[in-house]
Amino acid sequence: MGNVYFNHHLSQGGDCLHEWSLADAAVRSLLSFGEEKGLKKFIEIEISMGEIMEIDKDVFKEAFLMLSKGTILENANIIFSEEKALFKCNSCGRKWDMEEAEKIIEREVGVEEEGGEIESPLHFMPELACALMRCPNCGSRDISVESGRDLSIRRVVAE
Secondary structure, three states: OEEEEEEEEEOOOOOOOHHHHHHHHHHHHHHHHHHHHOOOOEEEEEEEEEHHHOOOHHHHHHHHHHHOOOOOOOOOEEEEEEEOOEEEEOOOOOEEEHHHHHHHHHHHHOEEOOOOOEEOHHHOOHHHOHHHOOOOOOOOOOEEEEEOOOEEEEEEEEO
């Protein structure tokens, strides 16, 4: 038994329960990796979730556990970590975090829900973060995401 370092980025699915499609992608990637390396059993899996994706960890874990039944992934301990979001203006260099980004986006294009609450559209389309914001310093729309938009399998312990 030992640490196997595995860094694999998974893309987001298009349906409203993207946690299930992401869990499916993770299970498929891990099973492929396990087959390639001749692994018999996964003991522990560390999954990093980008803050922008707003993934429901409980739904993801339930889907992962159901999809891994009867495989070498069954009964593996799943550890979640969060990759904090960081945005950068390519015009003036200003950087900001997810909290500030959500305030900017809600002001610009917030989606009103029942009860009058404003919800960030990032929950539905995180890949649009840069298109929905202006730099809080200079107003530019030339923005990049430096971190926080990926789902990655960071580390596995296997036999």
